[in-house]
Amino acid sequence: MASDLDRVLDRIDGDIDAALERLFSVLRIKSVSTDPAFAKECAACAAWHVEDLKSIGFEAMAHATPGHPIVVGHDRSTSGKSVLFYGHYDVQPTDPLNLWDHDPFEPFIETRKDGTKAIRGRGSSDDKGQVMTFVEACRAWKAVTGRLPVGITVLLEGEEETGGVNLPPFLASHADELRADVGLICDTNMWDARTPAIQTMLRGLCNDEVTIRAADRDLHSGFYGNAAANPNAVLVRILASLRDETGRVTLPGFYEGVPELPEALKADWQKLPFDEKAFLGAVGLSEPAGEKGRSVLEMVWSRPTCEITGIGGGYQGEGFKTVIPSVASAKVSFRLVFDQDPETVRAAFRAHVQKLLPPDCEASFIKHGGSRAVRFPVDAPSFAKARAALAEEWGREAFFIGGGGSIPVTGLIKEKLGMDVVLAGFALEDDRIHSPNEKYELESFRRGIRSWARILDAFSR
Amino acid sequence: MASDLDRVLDRIDGDIDAALERLFSVLRIKSVSTDPAFAKECAACAAWHVEDLKSIGFEAMAHATPGHPIVVGHDRSTSGKSVLFYGHYDVQPTDPLNLWDHDPFEPFIETRKDGTKAIRGRGSSDDKGQVMTFVEACRAWKAVTGRLPVGITVLLEGEEETGGVNLPPFLASHADELRADVGLICDTNMWDARTPAIQTMLRGLCNDEVTIRAADRDLHSGFYGNAAANPNAVLVRILASLRDETGRVTLPGFYEGVPELPEALKADWQKLPFDEKAFLGAVGLSEPAGEKGRSVLEMVWSRPTCEITGIGGGYQGEGFKTVIPSVASAKVSFRLVFDQDPETVRAAFRAHVQKLLPPDCEASFIKHGGSRAVRFPVDAPSFAKARAALAEEWGREAFFIGGGGSIPVTGLIKEKLGMDVVLAGFALEDDRIHSPNEKYELESFRRGIRSWARILDAFSR
Numbered sequence: 001m002a003s004d005l006d007r008v009l010d011r012i013d014g015d016i017d018a019a020l021e022r023l024f025s026v027l028r029i030k031s032v033s034t035d036p037a038f039a040k041e042c043a044a045c046a047a048w049h050v051e052d053l054k055s056i057g058f059e060a061m062a063h064a065t066p067g068h069p070i071v072v073g074h075d076r077s078t079s080g081k082s083v084l085f086y087g088h089y090d091v092q093p094t095d096p097l098n099l100w101d102h103d104p105f106e107p108f109i110e111t112r113k114d115g116t117k118a119i120r121g122r123g124s125s126d127d128k129g130q131v132m133t134f135v136e137a138c139r140a141w142k143a144v145t146g147r148l149p150v151g152i153t154v155l156l157e158g159e160e161e162t163g164g165v166n167l168p169p170f171l172a173s174h175a176d177e178l179r180a181d182v183g184l185i186c187d188t189n190m191w192d193a194r195t196p197a198i199q200t201m202l203r204g205l206c207n208d209e210v211t212i213r214a215a216d217r218d219l220h221s222g223f224y225g226n227a228a229a230n231p232n233a234v235l236v237r238i239l240a241s242l243r244d245e246t247g248r249v250t251l252p253g254f255y256e257g258v259p260e261l262p263e264a265l266k267a268d269w270q271k272l273p274f275d276e277k278a279f280l281g282a283v284g285l286s287e288p289a290g291e292k293g294r295s296v297l298e299m300v301w302s303r304p305t306c307e308i309t310g311i312g313g314g315y316q317g318e319g320f321k322t323v324i325p326s327v328a329s330a331k332v333s334f335r336l337v338f339d340q341d342p343e344t345v346r347a348a349f350r351a352h353v354q355k356l357l358p359p360d361c362e363a364s365f366i367k368h369g370g371s372r373a374v375r376f377p378v379d380a381p382s383f384a385k386a387r388a389a390l391a392e393e394w395g396r397e398a399f400f401i402g403g404g405g406s407i408p409v410t411g412l413i414k415e416k417l418g419m420d421v422v423l424a425g426f427a428l429e430d431d432r433i434h435s436p437n438e439k440y441e442l443e444s445f446r447r448g449i450r451s452w453a454r455i456l457d458a459f460s461r
Numbered sequence: 462m463a464s465d466l467d468r469v470l471d472r473i474d475g476d477i478d479a480a481l482e483r484l485f486s487v488l489r490i491k492s493v494s495t496d497p498a499f500a501k502e503c504a505a506c507a508a509w510h511v512e513d514l515k516s517i518g519f520e521a522m523a524h525a526t527p528g529h530p531i532v533v534g535h536d537r538s539t540s541g542k543s544v545l546f547y548g549h550y551d552v553q554p555t556d557p558l559n560l561w562d563h564d565p566f567e568p569f570i571e572t573r574k575d576g577t578k579a580i581r582g583r584g585s586s587d588d589k590g591q592v593m594t595f596v597e598a599c600r601a602w603k604a605v606t607g608r609l610p611v612g613i614t615v616l617l618e619g620e621e622e623t624g625g626v627n628l629p630p631f632l633a634s635h636a637d638e639l640r641a642d643v644g645l646i647c648d649t650n651m652w653d654a655r656t657p658a659i660q661t662m663l664r665g666l667c668n669d670e671v672t673i674r675a676a677d678r679d680l681h682s683g684f685y686g687n688a689a690a691n692p693n694a695v696l697v698r699i700l701a702s703l704r705d706e707t708g709r710v711t712l713p714g715f716y717e718g719v720p721e722l723p724e725a726l727k728a729d730w731q732k733l734p735f736d737e738k739a740f741l742g743a744v745g746l747s748e749p750a751g752e753k754g755r756s757v758l759e760m761v762w763s764r765p766t767c768e769i770t771g772i773g774g775g776y777q778g779e780g781f782k783t784v785i786p787s788v789a790s791a792k793v794s795f796r797l798v799f800d801q802d803p804e805t806v807r808a809a810f811r812a813h814v815q816k817l818l819p820p821d822c823e824a825s826f827i828k829h830g831g832s833r834a835v836r837f838p839v840d841a842p843s844f845a846k847a848r849a850a851l852a853e854e855w856g857r858e859a860f861f862i863g864g865g866g867s868i869p870v871t872g873l874i875k876e877k878l879g880m881d882v883v884l885a886g887f888a889l890e891d892d893r894i895h896s897p898n899e900k901y902e903l904e905s906f907r908r909g910i911r912s913w914a915r916i917l918d919a920f921s922r
Contacts, residue, residue: 222666240702314772317496319495405681406783
């Protein structure tokens, strides 16, 4: 006789077209959290999830915040073990729009020559597609068995892409309602298209924005050039000095709390089937940047970094304007590891700017969020169960890996709710998240749903 | 009995309102040469000038070029001495538009509390207002005496603000038609609101644009940060290295052909009533930037400079996007003095970029024009006559000064037509040319017209 799980897995495969329709509905909602122009779309996206969770039998509501709403849904019909699933319904901006091959918010299935299929659209991978793998797994369990294997709380945030400030107080004030035995997050990559992975280390981040002001108006570069402070020049000098010749970040104290990796872990990572040339070659590059003398995997997973994610000042249109601008600004993202404290790094960055600032210039700053790096105990039972369930689905051992990205909520859940988090995601390196032409493999979606169905089953035992 | 000149001056004062109406008509035309979207407005502006010159009795036409038209008008009814007047009808872009207090292309007269009046609007000073001082002087001479004191050719370009490439071949192919005894240009400043000036030295320029390309798509700064080349970081390192700690430009050979000033000239300039603190304080600054240990006047008039006039890369909108962009670019303007060659400087800049470029990044360049610095013989008769005429009008000695700006045509006229050029303008330091809220003093306009009427009279003697 087929087990409940077998019937659930069959149901998932049979319902895949309807699941895609539901995913497309939510992909059409332009929930760009970083741009206030899309606030209504963010609210609409939260409302969509509330209705969808209710349709499965969850008690769900959208909690208002000073920013975008936070969706919480509970299904506690099953006593015993409980999980908290976190995802986010907001997406990155779509600029530069001209580099998209299609409307980012008109999702469709692309069939390639080799027969593989991809879901195309902003958020298809990050994070709407990934979120729906979990929701669809719940839907299938309820449809087949009338219940869920474990008690489940779903928490969907709308400000993940903005380093939003509203989730931490919400977690604190709703700690009792949200707390469960273990956290689950689906916002990460597989090792490759055939090999699942659980991230057990994540970098933290400290995002900051600096604006340099000099003259009180734009100046003619002929009449003032060589005499007036040029904020573009001040800014590039400050930013260029953030790393030294070897690629090390120069901020005083930056590497405090950043140990060298244990030799054993280094050796483990060296055994991973990772090809630096192929990793860089896939995006048109060939030379590891960053710190000299370290491997790419080490740099991305376990070393902190400083990246200028945006810079702008003066005339950027076609042609030329002989102007010394009054203002220039840049956005800088530090990725953090081990015990680096984001606010200490922010303070060091700002002090560095002030130190290099000419006396008649001013610097102002905008804080764009920060989080500490996190590491989870890979020998805890939840990790072993999830790892085994993934191996069942994909027919391959799941890797425990590091990761260069930051999922600030992971640290928050650990800190505010005292829970470990299993980070299992089905995105691929080439999904172009945060870039034009984002996609999610149809197989990531289908087998992601099946993976969660198995993990929930494993957790119930 | 009143002299012809007296009657012309009276006529100018009596006709000032009509002259302003004519100026407003041309200020309303959005002749932004640097943006192809305004090509029709540039053509319309050229046509306006043709009709206006014809209405005074000039033979005039707009010559088509691969870019914007060049207007040429002749009135050779007077034999003997001849002049070539050069001006430009194109204007700078108006961005950032939100910093304007009014529509840049709806000119009006602003009356201040102290009763002084300013003409407000893009181009009111640079260069439409200045051009019309000369045209109105011609109109007054014709109206009063039926003739001009000297033979006059008017040459109006539409690509001055873009470092346009079409004027040099036009000057070469129309050299015989354009050649005169002396050139006149009205595109410069007075010493101050009460003191006229003739610029006898002008810096040259070399404008260039560099674009750095790294990965073939935008990358997630978490997944690639510290491993992938970041074009923003490459660009700021290159740009920051263009000057050393003392403010000297680092390009090899940059200062070849740049002598120290003769002690006598230095002494002359030190005697000028120039207040560094006031000059910088007027725009909200206090510290001379550029080369340490040199005076502001020396740096602006006689030293070369390198200014970053525009820079852009990555996400510049509200909020934050954790992206490593694929592309970043900057516009750089070198101002040149004495014998510096713009193309040698351009080659040195591009070589410098290539030298600092990581092996998996690419740099491409756009040339935005270049010109050599020029100096004129201040003891030639035309300069003495113009100086005396200006002193008559303004009741003060006119200074022979240097200037930080570049008027490439000045060098071209010298080179291609073998003529000296008297640069007399009535703009003021605070006219905000190239900036929001550009203005031109009504007194600059009225007495500018009167000044040209006097200069033409002086040249006829």
